[in-house]
Amino acid sequence: MLREYLPVLLLLGFAAVNAVVILGLGELVTRTHPTDIKKQPYESGMAPLGDARDRFSVKFYLVAMLFIVFDIETVFMIPWGVHYQQLSCAVRLVDGVCPAGQLSFFGLGEMLVFAMILLVGYVYVWKKGGLSWD
Secondary structure (H helix, E strand, O other): OOOHHHHHHHHHHHHHHHHHHHHHHHHHHOOOOOHHHHHHOOOOOOOOOOOOOOOOOOHHHHHHHHHHHHHHHHHHHHHHOOHHHHHHHHOOOEOOOOOOOOOOOHHHHHHHHHHHHHHHHHHHHHHOOOOOOO
């Protein structure tokens, strides 16, 4: 049983030791000379404006959630694309090819339904003004 998990444990051990060694070397090698200017926060060459704990508009969070939702769609499209040929064949593939006359609409149809649901959601958000930033 331990033999099956040994590569994973070795990898985790190597990653932990590597992280400790790199952080330790960085601590030993670098010299710090803190000054008031170096301690100030840096924001792309501009002086910091306002407090770091300012409240953001709800639109910011809405756009962030929409990005995640529409980004997740690619997570579902990649496996579909990999198995598209298998999904569009009514019988098992023979040597990686669908036999003649056995093509089906299932593989394409399920992705069209998925894309239509996403399109309806996108149009709904667009009409509600969720993508406008003002």
